[in-house]
Amino acid sequence: MLDRLRFPHPWLSLTLFVMWQFLSDGISGGSIVLGLILAWITPLMTQGFWPDPPTLLKAWKTPAYLLRVLWDIVVASVDVARLILSPREPRPMFICYTLELKDPLAISILASTISLTPGTVSADVSDDNTLLLIHALDAEDEQEVIDTIRNRYEKPLLEMFQ
Secondary structure, eight states: TTTTTTOHHHHHHHHHHHHHHHSSSSSHHHHHHHHHHHHHHHHHHHHHOOSOOOOOOGGGGGHHHHHHHHHHHHHHHHHHHHHSSSSSOOOOOEEEEOOOOOOOHHHHHHHHHHSTTTTEEEEOTTTTTTTEEESSOOOOOOHHHHHHIIIIIHHHHHHHOO
């Protein structure tokens, strides 16, 4: 009986339950029961889409990473607005970024972070997950972009996923 009640992805279940409580109209017995059912059944139904067991990450480092990304989004938004409003032409550039990350989820988070930050887009990940193709809207130096991504995003993700 207990084998049927297992949670294949406990962090996903917890996140779904908490999000359900935030989205429901107040906490009640019904919303708790429905939230528990959804938190249990959704991971079971999507289990076939998860290629590997979820990686245990150092969750206490996540808020600092999220705050850094949010700050960078605000700063990059202002920079892109200045660039668009200025008469200066942007200097677009494609960059091949060598990944140190090995975990597919961490690579996905890095690619998403780059794409969320205005002025940069993750264009492709190599088949062997060692290279990330990045388009920068305005870049003077390829190495500067690489160093910024490595220090601001990839190193914290490496720490979180070790």
